[in-house]
Amino acid sequence: MANLTRRSVLRGSVGLATAGALARPHLANAAATTAELWWVQGFAQEEDIAFKKLLADYEKASGNSIDYSIIPFAPMRQKAISAITSGVVPDILELADFQFLPLNAWADKLVDVSDIVEPIKSQYIDTALRGTYTYNNVTKRRAYYAVPMKCSAVPFNIWQSLIEKAGYKLEDIPNTWDAFLDFFMPVQDKLRAQGMRNIYAYGYQLTANGVDPAILFQGFLMAYGGKNLVTPDGKLHTDDPQVREAAIKAITKLTTPFKKGYVPPGVVNWNDADDNNAFHAKLVVMDFDGFSTEVAVYKNKALYDDIVTRGMPLGNDGQKIPSPMASFGALIPKGAKNVDVAKEFLKYAVQPKVLNEYLKGGLGRWVVPMPEIAKSDPFWFKEDPHRTAFATETLIDPTVPLYEAFNPAMAEVNAEHVFSIAMLDVMNNGMTPEQAIDKAFKRAETIFAKYPITQT
Structure with missing residues (x-):
């Protein structure tokens, strides 16, 4: 076992048993000025360096100490669940998925x-704000149970060199939803005709694994007018014909390219990082994912400059499509021993200038969730075309929270991969999109019945 000291960094992908074995005991006798913190390891080293600087600056300014561990995101999910279940919790915990906050x-x-x-x-x-304003079934009211510190819309990532190798220019890519997506199939055809036998048009996460498939489905659902599947009052609207039609179109648009050979066949077993890996290997021409795709190759200028980052195209009706937005931040579990220090640190960390410098230090993988300070800083909108596109989609273009924020039932729906299973039913089990969506909707209705929300 590793000798874990203060300011330990847990690296590598480890299983649940290993993650539990490595968990450090809670510092029950720690001084009142010390808080224990668990943070998610960045995709790029710069993110961790920037976070350590934030901690050092806080310690210097406050005289308090932060006893921290930086943990890869998959083991962090496991550790967080284990901690909240056992009651042996840190004082501060960064969110590592979209289900932990609403359910807890x-x-x-x-x-x-x-x-x-x-x-x-x-x-x-x-x-x-709406992404962290969640419902408590004991108090029967919503409140902020996490402090928002990072946000991300979902951009498209495209290899410019592959578009050009296929004989097209970036200007040829249409800007309405179906036409935009359909553009990449002939790109694959032309690249394969040139001998690139293992190239695919799309890096879609068509898998019942991880958190990315739920965002993929929500993005496509909204593109077809199904934004109101779950409304801010926490109600499920599977009885709305427009929502059902949008869900059918979304499933059809995602599964048809798979059945036609425009998506790698191995996607059914992918995890959250595998679409990034496939994109970086130029196995796919286009991916629909976060800004981590670009940040991962930031130091390789040739690759970085070859990627095109762009927001959502217009809808088929010519109107803007809202992007799903993931909001991450920090929370304090009940049972924390040093709540006062934890709150003092979080108040320090979310000062706009402090938070902005931290996220800039992390290469802008996450956008600062405060539009005015972002607009006043050239880093976000003027210095890099990737960040400009990403920040524009996140802070200026229309966005909506992930449905989990409206009702924790959606967290359970996505934990069960209800809509991913619908895709797999179409891809592998011979169901029509209509049959698959009706099955998924029925399961969603059963889950939502367990989570009645009485406050709007």
Whole structure:
């Protein structure tokens, strides 16, 4: 076993048993000025360096100490669940998925941090606020149970060199949804005709694994007018014909390229990182994922400059399509020993200038969720075309929270991969999109019945 010291960094992908074995005991006798913190390891080393600087600056300014561990995102998910279940929790925990916050807020296992968020609420983008404003089934009210610190819309990532090798220019790519997506199939055809036998048009996450497939489905659902599958009041609208039609179109648009050979056959077994890996290997021409795709090759200028980052195309009706937005940040589990220090650190970390410098240091993989400070800083909108496209989609173009924020039932729906299974039913089990969606909707209705929300 590794000798874990203060400021330990847990690296590598480890299983649940290993993650549990490596978990450090809670510092029950720690001084009142020390808080224990678990943070998610960045995709790029610069993210961790920037976070350590944030911690050092806070310690210097406050005189308090932060006893931290930086943990890869998959083991972090496992550790967080284990901690909240056992009651042996850190004082501060960064979110590592989209399900932990709504499910544990519902169960009254998190500290209300509204006193941190409310004083600076006017500086946040509304979507990030709504993404952390979750329902507690004990108090029967919503509150902020996480402090938003990072946000990300979902851009498309495209290899310019592959577009040009196929005989096209970037200007040839249409800007309405179906035409935009359909453009990449003949690109694959022409590249294969030149001998690139293992190239595919799309890096879609058509798998019942990880968190990315749920965002993929929500993005496509909204593109076809199904935004109201779950509304901010927490209600499920599977009885809405427009929502059902949008879901059918979304499933059809995602599964048809797979059946026609325009998506790698191995996607059915992918995890969250595999579409990034396939894109970096130039196995796929286009991917629909976060900005981590670009940040991972930031130091390789040739590759970095070859990637095109772009937001959502217009809808088929010519109107703007909202992008799903993931909001991440930090929370305080109930049972934390040093809540006062934890809150003091989070108040420090979300000062706009402090938060902005931290995220800039991490290469802008996450956008600062405060539009005005981003607009005043050339880093986000003027210095790099990738970041400009990413920040524009995230902070200026329309966005909506992930459905989990509206009702934790959606967290359970996505934990069961209900809509991923619908895709697999079409791809592998002979179902029509209509049959697959009706089956998925029925399961979603059963799950939502367990999560009644009485406060709008």
